[in-house]
Amino acid sequence: MRDEARPANGSPAIAAVPKIRLRGLTKRFGDKLVLDGIDLDVMARTSMVVIGGSGSGKSVLLKCILGLIEPDAGSIEIDGQDVLKLDREAREAVRNRIGMLFQNGALFDSLPVWENVAFGLLARHKASRAEARARAIEVLAQVGLAASVGDLWPAELSGGMQKRVALARAIAAQPDILFFDEPTTGLDPIMGAVIDGLIVDCVKRLGSTAVAITHDMASARRIGDRAAMIHKGRIIWEGPATALMDSGNPVVDQFTHGRREGPIQMELRR
Incomplete structure (x- = not known):
């Protein structure tokens, strides 16, 4: 049995409660089992990156935590509270x-850019339009966009600028949890690195806990403190994001290196 860490007075240390704790999370769509008992802890003020093949359940996992999809079984705890047992108002x-x-x-x-950024503030009546616009301009500056961008329409923006605006909207209400769904998709490598840098800066500035899903291994290593891989509906590996390319797990290694041969391909041939 592992020894408990003890403070200077010799009494047992109290283990930190994960910001997000998933236990036995299961979701099936018809005959297809997408999540098969997911167990995962995300500690406060850390960034967790979840990787996995197309259709592995990454997006379903995020949607379950967000409350957009109801899991069939399991628990989703945030700050030690099982949100699946809360009433509608408390969940909201x-x-x-x-x-x-x-x-x-x-x-x-x-909607113009500034209203996109301030949408949550306006929808929840947390600010007047003047206050919301001022907050939008402030947050746009944090992602490297000038105040004048606030008056443009989304169609007038490049892909990289649209990502910046979407990031500004995500952080406008200063959330303590941030989710990122394939943040660098559709971007060239340089702009992808820029967006990743902005994500890291924003998460640190807010002191938030972050969960990102991505296929981009460079992005995963840039934004993640820890990483986990979903395969066949389960978490098969978890460790430091810096170890993604040298995990020691043959399934993870095949995926992260993009190898044609390996256990994933053997399963697909059956």
Whole structure:
């Protein structure tokens, strides 16, 4: 049995409660079992990157935590509280603490940039329009965009600028949890590195806990403190993000190095 860490007075240390704790999370769509008993801890003020093949359940996992999909079984604890046991109002209060950067930005074409950024503040009546606009301009500056961008429409922005605006929207309400769904998809390598740098800066500035899903191994190593891989509906490996390319797990190594031959290919041939 592992010895407990003890403080100077000799009494047992109290283990920190994970910001997010998943236990036995299961989700099935018809005959397809997508999540098969997911167990995962994400500690406060850390960034967790989740990798896995297409259709492995990464997006379903995020949607379950967000409350967009109801799991069939298991628990989702945030700060030690199982959100699946909360009433609707309490669940909504938890969701309001979460910021989300969607894969393709998901900006509202019918709203100018500043209203996109301030959408959550306005929808929840947390600020007047003047206050919301001022906050939007402030947050746009944090992602490297000038105040004048606030008056543009999403269609007038490049892909990289749209990602920046989407990131600004995710952090505008100063959430303590941030989710990133394939943050560098559709970007060239340089702009991808820029977005990753902004993500790291924003997470540190807010002191937030972050969970990102990605296929981009360079991005995963840049933004993650820790990493986990989903395969066949389960977490098969977890460790430091710096170890992604040398995990010692043959499935993880094949995926991260993009090798044609390996255990994943053997399973697909059956």
